[in-house]
Amino acid sequence: MSSEIFQASSEYRHALESDIQPFKGLLLGLFFIAVGMGMDLALLASMPAQVLLGLLCVVGLQLVALWSLARWVGLKARDNVLLAVLL
Numbered sequence: 001m002s003s004e005i006f007q008a009s010s011e012y013r014h015a016l017e018s019d020i021q022p023f024k025g026l027l028l029g030l031f032f033i034a035v036g037m038g039m040d041l042a043l044l045a046s047m048p049a050q051v052l053l054g055l056l057c058v059v060g061l062q063l064v065a066l067w068s069l070a071r072w073v074g075l076k077a078r079d080n081v082l083l084a085v086l087l
Contacts, residue, residue, distance in 0.1 A: 062087075 010016070044051050067084040075083065 063084045066087055067080050070080040070083045
């Protein structure tokens with residue numbers, strides 16, 4: 001399938017995109033508010049060490065995965081570390 005099937009072919013495409021743009025930010029903000037309201041703060045207060053350990057494990061796994069991916073792609077050693085840390 002070509003990607004043209006999923007793209008708007010209207011001559012008013014850019015006008016529609018600019019009209020929708022403010023609502024994208026609003027909906028994104030509402031999403032993050034809903035996620036924040038869904039957090040279990042009692043769990044964080046009752047087990048801060050376990051939550052912090054879980055967070056460090058997830059970030060550590062992400063660092064290793066990104067570093068490995070950058071190495072596999074063929075980036076230089078310094079760029080591997082920069083990519084992993086910055087992302």
